[in-house]
Amino acid sequence: xxxxxxxxxxxxxSSGIGEACALFFAKKGALLALVGRNEEKFASVMEKIQxxxxxxxxxxxxxxxxxxxxxxxxxxxxxxxxxxxxxxNAGYGGVGTIExxxxxxxxxxxxxxxxxVFELTQLAIPYLIESRGNVVNISSVVSLRAFKNCVAYxxxxxxLDHFTRCCAIDLADKGVRVNALNPAFIDTxxxxxxxxIEKDDDAYAEVVENMTKTHPIGRIxxxxxxxxxxxxxxxxxSSFVTGVTLPICGGRSILSPEF
Ligand SMILES: NC(=O)c1ccc[n+]([C@@H]2O[C@H](COP(=O)([O-])OP(=O)(O)OC[C@H]3O[C@@H](n4cnc5c(N)ncnc54)[C@H](OP(=O)(O)O)[C@@H]3O)[C@@H](O)[C@H]2O)c1
Numbered sequence: 580x581x582x583x584x585x586x587x588x589x590x591x592x593s594s595g596i597g598e599a600c601a602l603f604f605a606k607k608g609a610l611l612a613l614v615g616r617n618e619e620k621f622a623s624v625m626e627k628i629q630x631x632x633x634x635x636x637x638x639x640x641x642x643x644x645x646x647x648x649x650x651x652x653x654x655x656x657x658x659x660x661x662x663x664x665x666x667x668n669a670g671y672g673g674v675g676t677i678e679x680x681x682x683x684x685x686x687x688x689x690x691x692x693x694x695x696v697f698e699l700t701q702l703a704i705p706y707l708i709e710s711r712g713n714v715v716n717i718s719s720v721v722s723l724r725a726f727k728n729c730v731a732y733x734x735x736x737x738x739l740d741h742f743t744r745c746c747a748i749d750l751a752d753k754g755v756r757v758n759a760l761n762p763a764f765i766d767t768x769x770x771x772x773x774x775x776i777e778k779d780d781d782a783y784a785e786v787v788e789n790m791t792k793t794h795p796i797g798r799i800x801x802x803x804x805x806x807x808x809x810x811x812x813x814x815x816x817s818s819f820v821t822g823v824t825l826p827i828c829g830g831r832s833i834l835s836p837e838f
Contacts, residue, residue, distance in 0.1 A: 581814040583608035586659040586710075588651070590644050590699065591669030593620040595767030596717060599802030600666060600809055601637065602627060607810075611637035612655040614644065614669065644669045644695035652702040662706035664813045667696040668717040672732035672773040685731040692735035693742070700746060704755070711754035711816045715809050716743050720763040720828045732773075736761075740824045747822030756821040758812040763828035764790040765800040796829030 587604050591597035593615025601613050605628045615621045618641060625639055638658045642651050655662060670692045673684050700714055707714065721729055722736035739759065746757040766787070770776045776783050790799050808827050812820065826832040 580608060582810075584610065585663040586610045586612065586655070586661050587664040587666065587813070588612040588614070588655050588662060588703070589666045589668060590614040590651070590695075591717075593617050593624055595769060596762070596765060596802050596805045597666070597668040598624050598627075599806050600668065602631065603806045603810065605633045605637065606631050609664075610635055610659055612640060612651075612658065613637050614640045614642050614651055616641065616643055644699060645690045648695060648698040648702055651699065652706075656706060661710055662703055663710045663712040665700065665703045665707065665712070665714045666717070666809065666813070667699060667714065669695070670717060670735075672719070672721075672729060672769065674728050674774055675731060676728050677730050680731045685734075688731050688735045689738075692732075693738045696739060697742065700742075700757075704750070707755045708750070708753045713756040713758070713813055713816075713818075713821075714743075714746065715812050716757070716759040717805075717809075718743070718759040718761045718824060720761050720826055720832045723761055723824065723826060723832045743824060744822045751821055754816070756812075756818060758821060759824045760805060760808050760812065761824050761826045761828065761832065762800055762805055763794055763826070763831040765802060765805060767802060793834070794829035794831050795834055798829065800827060800829060 582604055587609045589597050589600050592601045592613035601611060601624055605611055621639060628637060640651055640654050675684060696716060716739050718739045719736040721733040722740045743757050743759040750757060787799055804827050808825055
């Protein structure tokens with residue numbers, strides 16, 4: 580049981596992939612520090628965790644990763660005294676080509692998807708060295724291949740991938756592994772933030788139908804697909820896996836378009 584008693588810090592745990600991770604690791608007996616901003620969504624996640632009959636109530640940190648990194652780490656250490664796994668999941672996307680994207684869009688995504696991850700990771704390192712722990716960064720398939728109309732988001736995730744590799748090299752001899760996950764389209768609230776489409780809108784069903792065709796495996800991804808891979812990357816302190824950017828994409832990252 581690799582996660583029993585392990586302290587796992589998950590950012591963006593109030594929704595989507597982060598929420599699914601929180602539920603999974605809670606059921607596996609991990610001690611959780613969860614970060615999110617939306618109080619209502621966060622409360623509903625905490626309720627779901629309690630409904631699983633989990634004994635240890637997670638630490639809920641209402642915080643913005645862009646401004647509260649120090650508080651996030653200090654509250655985690657104050658509560659548990661250690662840190663085993665950092666899952667840098669909080670992030671968001673938006674559309675725009677190099678002609679239409681605004682600098683505000685770029686700066687906002689850079690702050691959340693890159694700068695906050697850099698800061699949180701740096702602050703967590705002393706504790707991860709102590710525990711011989713690991714980091715999992717949630718990147719995206721858009722960092723591996725160029726897709727139209729999402730240049731700012733793609734650049735932030737490409738930076739995150741290289742951050743992953745650089746950290747993996749810096750920390751390998753200290754026993755800390757650093758990896759990334761590169762999902763394709765996953766069924767979460769991502770599009771609500773990115774383009775304002777709610778999951779129960781007709782437009783969402785249309786996007787899903789189109790996306791299904793562009794994922795060779797014939798379906799879009801689920802949070803379950805992501806959690807499976809995250810648990811593989813995070814689980815074993817004796818693992819030989821570090822510095823990888825792992826596509827969870829139903830073949831989308833290897834597809835050659837037919838022109
Ligand atoms: N869904 C996809 O198709 C997909 C594909 C590839 C990669 N990803 C990546 O997967 C990660 C999770 O996204 P998701 O799909 O699960 O989307 P989601 O359902 O919208 O969840 C995003 C989470 O990030 C949190 N967050 C965003 N900015 C934050 C900030 N400044 N401080 C604290 N929390 C913040 C949100 O918290 P609040 O709601 O509480 O503000 C929410 O919990 C992101 O990094 C995204 O880029 C998603």
